[in-house]
Amino acid sequence: MLSRWFADPRVLEFYAGRDAPLRPEDVRRKFLGPRRDSSGRIRDYRACILQRGHIPVGFLQFYRFTAREAASFGYGPSERTFGFDLFVGDPKLWGHGLGTRAVRMTRDFLREARRADRIVLDPRVENLRAVHVYRKAGFRRVRRLTAHELHEGRMKDCWLMEYP
Secondary structure, eight states: OHHHHTTOHHHHTTTTOTTOOOOHHHHIIIIISOOBOTTSOBOSEEEEEEEETTEEEEEEEEEEOOHHHHHHTTOOTTSOEEEEEEEESOGGGTTSSHHHHHHHHHHHHHHHTSOOSEEEEOOBTTOHHHHHHHHHTTOEEEEEEEEEEEETTEEEEEEEEEEO
């Protein structure tokens, strides 16, 4: 299922890039195994399947920033900073509020269960639907990150967005 979503050009246009479809073994390695930091320690990372009822509809991952990641965004190492991203895998379900509900639930979970001091996102500036969803869930744009993400062969600007 994840491999099908990660191979769909409609999804990849907004997520990994249409030039980067993933094979099943790539999906397992990149998203389902343990994540390690630069020193080899296992990171605080979770991959989740979004469900509507009992039907899988999307993917979500969240992670606690390492000290190096936090510093790259200007945050202190003592803060519990988390990031996350998600997508709804079936384009027929886009625009039905699933993403907004998932963002709000994840935001609340990270604040309450993981004691996050800060929650940040970095959607591409051109991904208007994602920026709209994040703003509806209470995130605010902090600053533009110039040439922040390689997407479809070009460096793209992203928004640094925070939940206060």
